[in-house]
Amino acid sequence: MPPALELAVVACMDTRHSVEKVLGLKHGDAKVIRNAGNILDDGTLRSLIVCVHRLGVKHVAILGHTKCGMTLVGRGEFRIAKNISATTDVPLHEVMRPDFQRWLGGFEDVEENVRRGVQLIRTHPLMPRDLQVLGLVYDNENGRVHPIID
């Protein structure tokens, strides 16, 4: 079933905001994709391809939020790797492969991360040139959403 607003939202898995409430969406208005850090990982790109090329989505909004936990992951990959190694059979040196930090997707700047996602969709070869892509950041402290101008 296509979403009523022909909209897909990429948001964070974080619990401090409800995507529907933040954007004033009714049930059925949008497809909602959520992951750690609202980044354009491979699975999110896959989901957007289905949205755009099968479900009639014409607008994509990337919704970041202030104080995102993924800003800690950007410098905290060793802590995660140690925890993996301590709770599984995989030795630390195997967890810490050269691409591990990049794969985790941590970042330092919430707005820059949203901007990067917007650019990635806009320039992606499998996305239509007339797809509208908007970047937004939700402020956990004052409850406001502001657009990322680019």
Added chain:
Amino acid sequence: MPPALELAVVACMDTRHSVEKVLGLKHGDAKVIRNAGNILDDGTLRSLIVCVHRLGVKHVAILGHTKCGMTLVGRGEFRIAKNISATTDVPLHEVMRPDFQRWLGGFEDVEENVRRGVQLIRTHPLMPRDLQVLGLVYDNENGRVHPIID
């Protein structure tokens, strides 16, 4: 911030159900990851690694739902590929690479898809052996959730 119930939910991006309402979750109870078909794609695995090894998640629920649109994608990859080709610069033969259908993640059986996701997490080398993983299916017609016994 860790989720209050130490729970992460992997659900579908579909609009016909609110994850929180279906599972009776309050805001902050769980991290919610959503993608096309609630499958364990690379991005969802990445998000779960952050949940489990950084945010104290001890329980993972995979929540499928009846009449999932991804059961149509499993046999409809040619339609999607044609739409991509018609709206971008990528010729059809380049869209239809050998792994395109698999990458899209379509499936035929909703319960089997949930069961496959549960098994993938339970046997994944980077997941702790004491992680609890539960499979659930939401019935769009009667509003009930039933567990997938395996």
